[in-house]
Amino acid sequence: MRFINTTSFKFHEVSDLELHKLKNGYSILSHRWTWGDNEIMYLDVLSMSSDVKAKAGYTKFTGACALAKRLGYDLVWIDTCCINKTDSVELGEAINSMYRWYAMAKVCIAYLQDVNSLGEIMQSDWFNRGWTLQELIAPKTVRFYDRRWNYLGDKSSLSNVLVKKTGIPTEALKNIKPVQAYSVAQRMSWAAKRTTKRLEDRAYSLMGLFDVNMPMIYGERDGAFIRLQEQIISKSADESIFVW
DSSP: EEEETTTOOOOOOOOEGGGGOOOOOOOEEEETTTTGGOOOOHHHHHHHHHHHHHHHHHHHHHHHHHHHHHHOOOOOOHHHHSOTTTHHHHHHHHHHHHHHHHHHSSSSEOOOOTTTSSSGGGGGGGGGGGGGHHHHHSSEEEEOTTOOEEEEEETTTHHHHHHHHHHOOHHHTTTTGGGGGSHHHHHHHHHTBBBBSEEEEEHHHHTTTGGGOOOOOOTOHHHHHHHHHHHHHHHOOOOOGGGG
């Protein structure tokens, strides 16, 4: 797993087998890709040129590092730059590992760039995106921050608001009850109104929620969701998938 050092802004790699040995664990960022190609990417971290620092996403990158450091973490994982997306093997491994990586994080920092205050939290587009579903459920601790990195609350203190907004039961949000205890249809319903930029990601973003693994085949379009359903059926006797 490739991290960003919150002080040096350089990469720090840790074998998945060694993650549990990290003294203070690690932090992980959840956010929307607001800036597209102007987000900080893998090659940008290797370069850190003046052009990179002029990117719109650089402020978010440094803000996430500063907050993680303030919370006591030397390492933070940020999806935009900690995966070399030009390497299809690495990308596939990362997507198949992502739910576990979020679950193992000591804290997930949810950055709501379109929110100015607590009263606006329910209007954030963060709740409409496909990938952020697993980023909300998997970690034990999710701390929400507004666009200026002001703390809004965590998923425990905000549970009533989050249940109303997402339809996810309190016991699942607070990790009291494992997601596997909920029917396939119920878990699917949590994702029903969420969207992804790429059609295939509707399926890929749900793999961790159903504990299945699949190779990434961008370009297969609806075939990805069909493969996801086939994988779920092969692992579960839950017939609610047929009525969802």
